[in-house]
Amino acid sequence: MREASLQGAGGAAPSTARRDDRAHVLHSWSAIDTLNPTVVAGASGSHFWDEEGRRYIDLSSQLVNVNVGHQHPRLVAAIQAQAATLCTIAPYHANAATSEAARLIAEVAPGDLNRVFFTNGGAEAIENAMRMARLHTGRHKVLAMYRSYHGATAGAITASGDPRRWPAEPGMPGIARFWGPYPYRSAFHARDEREECERALAHLADTIAVEGPHAIAAILMESVVGGNGILVPPDGYLQGVRALCDAHGIVMIADEVMAGFGRCGEWFAIDRWNVVPDLITFAKGVNCGYVPLGGVIISDAIAASFAKRAYPGGLTYAGHPLACAAAVACIGIYREESLIERARALGDTIIGPELRAMQARHPSIGDVRGLGAFWAIELVRDRDTREALVPFNASGDANAPMMQFAAECKRLGAWPLVMGNRLHVVPPLNIEEGTLREGLAIVDEALAVADRFTAN
Structure with a gap:
């Protein structure tokens, strides 16, 4: 079973960043007492890592903006x-x-x-x-x-x-x-x-x-x-x-x-x-x-x-x-770097086919849709009724299935973008093919968590 790899032997020493963040920063869309942010120490290409050296494949492009990757x-x-x-x-x-x-x-x-x-x-x-x-x-x-x-x-x-x-x-x-x-x-x-x-x-x-x-x-x-x-x-x-x-x-x-x-x-x-x-x-x-x-x-x-x-x-x-x-x-x-054409090719030859193959394997995937490097899988409890894996605008315990799925992606070394009952697959446009396939394999493995909540 995969786990997020460490960037260096033993990881980096913890900094004061977490202490100062928790004491002074109000984060977007977050309650102060419930947030536990990852302290990001560095990034390169399609990866970033935390202050302990734990390394993640960035399938989110942060907020769908790092199209050419980190630190180009x-x-x-x-x-x-x-x-x-x-x-x-x-x-x-x-x-x-x-x-x-x-x-x-x-x-x-x-x-x-x-x-x-x-x-x-x-x-x-x-x-x-x-x-x-x-x-x-x-x-x-x-x-x-x-x-x-x-x-x-x-x-x-x-x-x-x-x-x-x-x-x-x-x-x-x-x-x-x-x-x-x-x-x-x-x-x-x-x-x-x-x-x-x-x-x-x-x-x-x-x-x-x-x-x-x-x-x-x-x-x-x-x-x-x-x-x-x-x-x-x-x-x-x-x-x-x-x-x-x-x-x-x-x-x-x-x-x-x-x-x-x-x-x-x-x-x-x-x-x-x-x-x-x-x-x-x-x-x-x-x-x-x-x-x-x-x-x-x-x-x-x-x-x-x-x-x-x-x-x-x-x-x-x-x-x-x-x-x-x-x-x-x-x-x-x-x-x-022909990244416009590359994004189109990534969707046509890798992301779309891989996500549709996952849909055939996982009863929690109700729908797959997207184009280029802009894709979503919609997770459901029941494919026949299309009941969403979590309710609309879910929070707290009601949102637990999606949070557990996201946590498993992170544990295995891929940073997901989870919104509602969906995983958005939106990597940098210049992500290496091998890294992309590795990230999608992590999603495939983590979907076992979502499958446990299905009726199928």
Whole structure:
């Protein structure tokens, strides 16, 4: 039986990091007294290790952002070189790193999305995209999906459709919701993906009608839903959304914060369906989180709205030179190491086939779905009824089966990303094939824990 290996003989000596963390840090989405964080001492490529030297294969890419792996030497060198040249400058100036990053991002964006507004991360990108759409159209409503997550700032969390928004309610006014496609748990009682697509689009059209198309500024959606299940839209769905937006003068905002920059085997996930939105929000993979960076890629038509009037928004660190230098280097790495194509190949030849083979062996796997290096297995108690392994929004004892499964993955040496009743398999795009197969073998072994809770 495998166990997480030690990075060095005997492991590293414990530091004061845990003591200081427990005394002074409030972590995201966590209760102070119940959290027991792993103290990470270092990382390289597709691995990281704790202060005791225990080494893990990173199947999570941390929060689905370390697309080129940890401590990529070219990316580190670019940040160091920029720090020696210009660490920071106010955003009303121009500088070489920010200008080049904007040009390169526009080059890989679809259609006429030629201008970039930089932010510090994905949530701020969502905030500004919604503001741009409202100002461009003169309308106030934004339609957003259930089963979505767009960030934790005030407007972004209101637009999110999952339970993380509940403590922030009532939130920003003007958000209306609709159900997106999810064939495995169809809200429309569809029998197949074609019917799911048709019924989901009909539902969206009805929602537009009853909310008043004259009042709707934007439809905001993740091109491929990320944290709420890696839900790949059926063919034709995004084209149908684009057509509805065109028919009613509605801005289409594609949230590509998680799915973009190669994660789905395309520069942007929406490229797979040859759809051009009006705005794209990005973060994470643009520079793999080595320095915080996000932004909005803007169509020519929307940019024209701010040609003669000032755009009323900004951030002290917008277009930060260190972050943008990292983006320039990262886009170069994607191109020169063919990581967009590699992500597609990983999904087609390794991740997808291996997960489907596991589904045949493990009664706890109800569904397998994904593309590129962006996959999920949905765990169930009963395949026939599709009862989830843990209830919706489970916590405490109710969530024990998933926590035990995750703990077994870690014990065996792979760091999982567990959300709800799902394991998300989202490794770095440049993970070595042998390491990926080793990580998937650990998942296969750990699934015996989940199988113990099934009725099959």
